[in-house]
Amino acid sequence: MGESDVRVLSPAEHRQADELFRRAIFLPPADEDTWAATAQRVEAGRVLGAFVDDEVVGTALSMTSALTVPGGAELPAAAVTGVAVRADSTRRGLLTGMMRYQLDDAARRGEAVAVLHASEAGIYERFGYGVATRTRSVELQRAHMRSSVPRSGRVRLVTQERARDLLPAIYRRCRTGRAGRVHRPDGWWPGRDVAMGESRTIAVHSDDEGADDGFVVYQPRGHSSTVDVRDLVAANDLAAGELWRFLVDLDLITTLAAFDRPVDEPLEWLLADRRTCRTTSVEDDLWVRLVDVPVALRARTYGPGDPVVVEVVDDVLPANSGRYRISSAGVTTCDDSAQLTMSAAALAALYLGDQPASALAAAGLVEAHTANALTSADHLFATARPPWCGTNF
Numbered sequence: 001m002g003e004s005d006v007r008v009l010s011p012a013e014h015r016q017a018d019e020l021f022r023r024a025i026f027l028p029p030a031d032e033d034t035w036a037a038t039a040q041r042v043e044a045g046r047v048l049g050a051f052v053d054d055e056v057v058g059t060a061l062s063m064t065s066a067l068t069v070p071g072g073a074e075l076p077a078a079a080v081t082g083v084a085v086r087a088d089s090t091r092r093g094l095l096t097g098m099m100r101y102q103l104d105d106a107a108r109r110g111e112a113v114a115v116l117h118a119s120e121a122g123i124y125e126r127f128g129y130g131v132a133t134r135t136r137s138v139e140l141q142r143a144h145m146r147s148s149v150p151r152s153g154r155v156r157l158v159t160q161e162r163a164r165d166l167l168p169a170i171y172r173r174c175r176t177g178r179a180g181r182v183h184r185p186d187g188w189w190p191g192r193d194v195a196m197g198e199s200r201t202i203a204v205h206s207d208d209e210g211a212d213d214g215f216v217v218y219q220p221r222g223h224s225s226t227v228d229v230r231d232l233v234a235a236n237d238l239a240a241g242e243l244w245r246f247l248v249d250l251d252l253i254t255t256l257a258a259f260d261r262p263v264d265e266p267l268e269w270l271l272a273d274r275r276t277c278r279t280t281s282v283e284d285d286l287w288v289r290l291v292d293v294p295v296a297l298r299a300r301t302y303g304p305g306d307p308v309v310v311e312v313v314d315d316v317l318p319a320n321s322g323r324y325r326i327s328s329a330g331v332t333t334c335d336d337s338a339q340l341t342m343s344a345a346a347l348a349a350l351y352l353g354d355q356p357a358s359a360l361a362a363a364g365l366v367e368a369h370t371a372n373a374l375t376s377a378d379h380l381f382a383t384a385r386p387p388w389c390g391t392n393f
């Protein structure tokens with residue numbers, strides 16, 4: 001079983017691949033509405049099939065995307081999803097064949113990074129992916145805002161139809177504000193709408209000049225007094241504060257459950273009683289794979305710190321293997337002695353600034369050859385705010 005058994009599926013085969021994926025994650029085949037929405041994000045030429053005896057038993061797809069990196073630049077990215085191998089054909093290398101094919105394809109397309117959300121943490125590190133962002137889920141019980149939270153603009157409800165125009169434009173404005181955010185192509189929104197259904201409600205915040213700068217999408221949980229907050233996007237702290245005030249003040253609701261929030265969101269500070277906010281989980285969010293290490297390293301900015309020479313060992317994409325001199329002025333390839341050695345997966349985990357090199361060294365994932373190299377790398381890769389993706393795809 002090898003790469004020759006993987007090929008691009010034709011559009012006529014896309015629905016079969018979707019069914020294969022859904023069965024692998026224990027979902028029934030998509031109904032017509034769900035498929036109509038799903039099909040909008042599927043791109044011809046980007047859906048792979050893995051074959052055994054001419055039968056498709058594995059699939060993986062990628063979408064044309066972009067990733068915001070520290071400093072605000074956006075890198076072309078392959079957004080990977082829909083990965084599955086039929087239960088009777090696992091552990092024979094089919095995923096391995098598809099991953100290699102897909103990474104080569106991303107490299108050919110000039111996509112410097114690949115990104116995904118992992119169903120299990122044990123799958124993707126071997127292919128060079130590292131956990132690059134984390135999210136927090138919270139529950140607010142009978143919460144009230146602190147009176148000092150600044151007021152600005154106004155929050156208004158918009159219809160689902162109006163939201164289809166407004167939300168993508170607001171998201172585009174907010175996307176580059178933080179590393180880890182990804183494109184939401186036009187085909188992404190219908191899938192989210194179908195998944196949430198008709199009970200979703202949308203509120204938009206506009207600033208004092210009337211410009212829209214944030215939104216929240218939420219829905220009641222059955223007939224309970226709980227609201228699930230699925231998507232809260234704000235261009236600035238003022239907009240975020242007003243959207244949270246709007247949610248906290250909803251009549252008849254005692255509990256707000258919010259998912260996929262940034263780990264540094266200052267919710268406890270916004271509330272009159274910080275203990276009315278409880279963290280229910282902190283989980284790995286976006287896994288990143290540097291497909292083109294030199295391009296990816298040069299795309300981000302670095303903090304003040306002594307330069308450091310990093311040796312990258314990449315068995316899956318060997319062109320990335322080499323030594324890189326990283327400084328606050330930029331990145332060059334070099335032949336100097338390595339001060340740090342790490343795999344592509346370890347580099348990916350450092351890349352957006354979520355974790356310091358010293359944390360990975362403690363786990364044996366980064367090897368330091370000189371005394372101060374870890375401290376230098378910690379300073380260089382650090383970002384003012386932790387990265388956050390917050391977009392499921």
Ligand SMILES: CC(=O)SCCNC(=O)CCNC(=O)[C@H](O)C(C)(C)COP(=O)(O)OP(=O)(O)OC[C@H]1O[C@@H](n2cnc3c(N)ncnc32)[C@H](O)[C@@H]1OP(=O)(O)O
Pocket residue numbers: 024025080081082083084085086089090091092093094095096097116117118119120122123126
């Ligand atoms: C981005 C997304 O779409 S996430 C969704 C991923 N899909 C799912 O979780 C659906 C259910 N699972 C599956 O379909 C399959 O088990 C897959 C796709 C995860 C793995 O496919 P396989 O064809 O079995 O993987 P493959 O045989 O290439 O395994 C390669 C290596 O990864 C290991 N591996 C594979 N799956 C897992 C796992 N879930 N946990 C830990 N290790 C794993 C294998 O043991 C193997 O290790 P080895 O090289 O040391 O022998």
